[in-house]
Amino acid sequence: MSTTRRPPYRRGPPATGYVRRGPMPADAAKPAPAAPLPLRKPVFTTVDQLRPQTHGHTLTARVLSARTVLDKASPQLGRTRVAECLVGDHTGTVLVTARNQQIDLVKPGTTVIFRNAKIDMFKGTMRLAVDKWGRIEVTEDADFQVKEDNNMSLVEYELVDVVEEED
Template sequence: MASPGAVEKRQPVFTTIDQLRPDTSGHNLKVKVVEVKVVLARQAGRPSSSSRISECLIGDHTGVIIFTARNDQVDLVKEGEYLIIRNSKIDMYKGSMRLAVNQWGKVERTDPQDFEPKLDHNLSLVEYELVRLEQGTDTDNLAPPEAAAQSEASC
């Protein structure tokens, strides 16, 4: 029996890339790094003030998404590596989804997995549009995000 006040750890629940939605958080994923592009490598006089940012295409058997790796995370994301990403969130950048891990999450390497990323389903290529509803609108009949993205493409 656990001691009083002890917190019982629970097993993480993993999701897949195709289940990610805009402005959500708390995602745990097992992914493979497909491609890495360094977008910022600024060295400053003090190590604490240097910044490194890479945009990485990561994926699983259901699709791919762009992951924004910052500072120490940049060292972990190498092409072909498999990662476990814990407590990640979806940030919106120019209407598209990007995966990110802040100080409350964790990125770690793992053993090779038995999947290859589905490259033809890139969630970062879907453009979303914020649609404001009038007050008193029935919100139970909202279209899924895919419908909003497709309606913009047809304009």
């Protein structure tokens, strides 16, 4: 057996001290400008089409009521506010969890557009929520009557593990 030592195997970028030899190719100096991607048109959904654990919803709804659930001040985070708002369209209603600045947008009687909203589960029921990747926009009044007798947040869901049988 040899007793000479091997240098250790290195991962990642080369150690400091390495320098590029020769001039940089002219075409590598400036990357080619990328063609802008065309924006997709939003696909609007309705309240009755919402399902648990889904995301990316865009919908227009009228705010029926808003109730503050939490209003707390903390030295690290500042002021934390959470409100539950009942919103609906011509197919049904659902509860929305609004946080901090979102509460100022979802006032009763206003019509709002939820963009990139997701469905969170709370005690087995659905709540519509908009996180940092989504947006709530106040828009002009919609011309639909809210169907208040179909509240999707009153339906309870249960998470069930499915075991696949092997033949």
